[in-house]
Amino acid sequence: MPASRLTAEVLLAHAIQRSREYLYAHPEETLTETGWIHYGRYLHQRLNGTPTQYVTGRQEFYGRMFRVTRDVLIPRPETEHLVEAALERIPSGALVLDVGTGSGALAVTLALETRCRALASDISARALAVARANAARLEADVAFVEADLIEPFAGHSIDVIVSNPPYVALSERESLQREVRDFEPPEALFAGPTGLECYERIVAGAATVLRPRGWLLLELGFRASGPVQAMLGSGWEDITLIPDLAGIPRVLAARRA
Ligand SMILES: C[S@@+](CC[C@H](N)C(=O)[O-])C[C@H]1O[C@@H](n2cnc3c(N)ncnc32)[C@H](O)[C@@H]1O
Incomplete structure (x- = not known):
């Protein structure tokens, strides 16, 4: 999967506070207005160079999720x-x-x-x-x-x-x-x-x-x-x-x- 698609999925999942797997399990779901606002903001941050992990505040390390700022x-x-x-x-x-x-x-x-x-x-x-x-x-x-x-x-x-x-x-x-x-x-x-x-x-x-x-x-x-x-x-x-x-x-x- 191209890195850009992966990033878009991670940010979309973060915007609706769900996992990436949820996106695939619920392809029929549409974004709420609040979801769009969050997703747009996250995409904007990423396009400005902010690493995805600083947008989501998370990074996995050795099988555990760490909060990062x-x-x-x-x-x-x-x-x-x-x-x-x-x-x-x-x-x-x-x-x-x-x-x-x-x-x-x-x-x-x-x-x-x-x-x-x-x-x-x-x-x-x-x-x-x-x-x-x-x-x-x-x-x-x-x-x-x-x-x-x-x-x-x-x-x-x-x-x-x-x-x-x-x-x-x-x-x-x-x-x-x-x-x-x-x-x-x-x-x-x-x-x-x-x-x-x-x-x-x-x-x-x-x-x-x-x-x-x-x-x-x-x-x-x-x-x-x-x-x-x-x-x-x-x-x-x-x-x-x-x-x-x-x-x-x-x-x-x-x-x-
Ligand atoms: C490359 S990061 C590593 C962070 C973490 N150990 C990791 O592997 O993800 C280096 C860390 O050393 C800290 N650091 C830099 N100079 C230091 C010093 N003189 N004494 C103690 N910590 C220092 C930085 O604040 C930073 O958190």
């Missing part, structure tokens, strides 16, 4: 590779920290899929409000902390750190799709002049908060695998790169020596 990055399917890599490495009862939680997609998913104790941080209070609401609605037990990356957790003994940090270089701003550049929160996209700044701070900070043999799992931006591996140095072992469906290294896993 323009205060959070729309969770991406690629990030499910990070979930899979974490699920293979989280021991029972582990303390897991999600750095830069955004909508809470990673922390909530890991809390619900394992018996871990989940902590999640973000620098954005507005993102944390969305994440807290997602955790409450999905009944996930996650402790949220407003924090600048890892520094506030120094002295903890964390078993697994997961992070999908901002990794776009400021110089790449103009090359981003309009939907991303003009609508997603800049603090979720841009790390700094090189795009590697958050990785550098997370790798350095992880050594101070992970217990020995604890795991660091990072989502990687395009071409980030080499530089991030180089940041790790000698204090890490079992370093693994996990490719996405396009064969691009998408997740780096490393175990603190």
Whole structure:
């Protein structure tokens, strides 16, 4: 099905507060005036570049529906590779920290899929409000902390750190799709002049908060695998790169020596 048709169906279903399946099950139904007004407004927003997920306020991630607003990055399917890599490495009862939680997609998913104790941080209070609401609605037990990356957790003994940090270089701003550049929160996209700044701070900070043999799992931006591996140095072992469906290294896993 063409993407434009799918979008039109999603927006129409949203306008009448029904599922897409309902549209096919009730082809005889006509739109009310209110339905037309809502549908027209949603189409207009989409034509102006607003991502569909910000119009509907929803995005599925790892089989669960998350609420999204323009205060959070729309969770991406690629990030499910990070979930899979974490699920293979989280021991029972582990303390897991999600750095830069955004909508809470990673922390909530890991809390619900394992018996871990989940902590999640973000620098954005507005993102944390969305994440807290997602955790409450999905009944996930996650402790949220407003924090600048890892520094506030120094002295903890964390078993697994997961992070999908901002990794776009400021110089790449103009090359981003309009939907991303003009609508997603800049603090979720841009790390700094090189795009590697958050990785550098997370790798350095992880050594101070992970217990020995604890795991660091990072989502990687395009071409980030080499530089991030180089940041790790000698204090890490079992370093693994996990490719996405396009064969691009998408997740780096490393175990603190
Ligand atoms: C790429 S988004 C990832 C969101 C979510 N984890 C996901 O995968 O969908 C990065 C997140 O990191 C947060 N962030 C950016 N700089 C940060 C910092 N210095 N400390 C903590 N969080 C930060 C942003 O607010 C944003 O929510």
